[in-house]
Amino acid sequence: MGKSSKIKIMISSRCNDMFPLSSKSQVRLSDLRTKIKKEIEGTTVLGSRPFEVWINEDAAESAELDAWDECMRQARECDIFVVLFNGNAGWTGTGENASIGICHAEFLTAYARAPAKVFLIDIFERRAPSAPKKPADVNFQKRLERENRFGSSATDVPSLEEAIRSRIVSATVKLVQQGVADANRGKGYLGPALDWNRMPYPQRSAAMVAAAGAALGSTNPIKDGNFCIVTIEKKRILFRVGAVPDSMSVATAREMVGQPHLRDDTAAARVARLDGGPVHLIACHKGVTGTQAQRMLGFPDATVVAAPFGVYVLDPVQAIQIVLLANCKDEGATRHNVQRFMDWLPQSEQGEPLAKFASKRKDLVALLSTQP
Known part of the structure; x- marks a missing residue:
């Protein structure tokens, strides 16, 4: 038709x-x-x-x-x-x-x-x-x-x-x-997107992290460890922001994030004072698929949701939550994707579950940090 x-x-x-x-x-x-x-x-x-x-x-x-x-x-x-x-x-x-x-x-x-x-x-x-x-x-x-x-x-x-x-x-x-x-977003040969394309990976990654962190509307700025605090459903949740500064298929860019949840024990002291976390928010310079999200998690048995902002993946057993933002080609596109993610939470009634699993992850992180 x-x-x-x-x-x-x-x-x-x-x-x-x-x-x-x-x-x-x-x-x-x-x-x-x-x-x-x-x-x-x-x-x-x-x-x-x-x-x-x-x-x-x-x-x-x-x-x-x-x-x-x-x-x-x-x-x-x-x-x-x-x-x-x-x-x-x-x-x-x-x-x-x-x-x-x-x-x-x-x-x-x-x-x-x-x-x-x-x-x-x-x-x-x-x-x-x-x-x-x-x-x-x-x-x-x-x-x-x-x-x-x-x-x-x-x-x-x-x-x-x-x-x-x-x-x-x-x-x-x-x-x-x-x-x-x-229509104007993501044109890599013009304007701010071109500026980001000219950056080497470390600089581009830092710019992506800064834009995503600012858009989260956190109560503290992105700094040491890329952590920030976001209030969701009246709960103070620790987010850790990362970036893949090229296609997810490029190993060098992908490995700059790796499997971020494997380092969650280092956040034990930070999250102890909060209601939950960490939740991982990853800005991806190009597209992202559910399969790529599962690979980042490390195993296929997970909840994977493709959404307008990118992909949300959850391991309900270990309470690992990763939000992958697609096509973050410039600051405007990155901020827009964060906004779409934050809008998606109430629209899909996922704000409360996110906070619940973040609370569970906090308890597991505390346990992991005490292991020898």
Whole structure:
């Protein structure tokens, strides 16, 4: 399927639910979406109509897939995904034990593809007697409340229409700016990236470590041992920052980091005063794969997560945690990857587990440091 020349928007919500529940002046969400779709698609920018809006009423027109699969396809392929969240998870299919509604599934599909394209509008009337309470609805409510990504809310039809317009405008600006930043990031033949390419390995490694450490927002600067302290889930965690100043396939560059967890016993005195650690954050000048992360850990039986910032690897038995940041070609790219990692922790609900395993690692490090 070729890439559309238009910005593709999907508006996800229940179809036949009325809004607002507590008012005599109500509208079916399906009718509201149909109206706003016509308005957005009719919007002219510099003489052109750049937007294409898909709502699941359109699924009936597609003969390619059944309605559920067509909605999932649209959720994957859209550029901007707007959720009108009224607490109702939607149709769950015919299975007796179905616990995921179609609205919930659309959100999960879009979010898995690109979290940055998902925008939520809160229209859930939690105190209304007819508020959704089925198990599938409760699952959906818990998930979206946990995400805490509501950029706006609405209590009546005019405010909801305005919220949709506002979210689409802000989403368009945000994604264009992000796309420009990504397009300019990592060009090794220009600007700061070229400056870093000219550096010998030791100097480049030091610059990468300094940029990553500064971006962590630590309570003490990178200095002796490349240690810094970062607060995660109200816990003070010791991070050790390192750098691979070339491709992970280049042995000389890779060996500048080696297997960093093998030196954790030297951090025993530092981590004793904190809540956990060390966690190893490694800036990689070029790309990094899950296999390379496993090799750095030293064995394949580990949790490996590929994410927009690079790769996160965890050995749950020894509580070793390594964060590998990919394509740290200049200071801006390095800082951006650290930010993406820090954003990923709450988005994926990994902040608490990271702190928990860091606490366990602290205890193991204390034990290792007492061994002869």
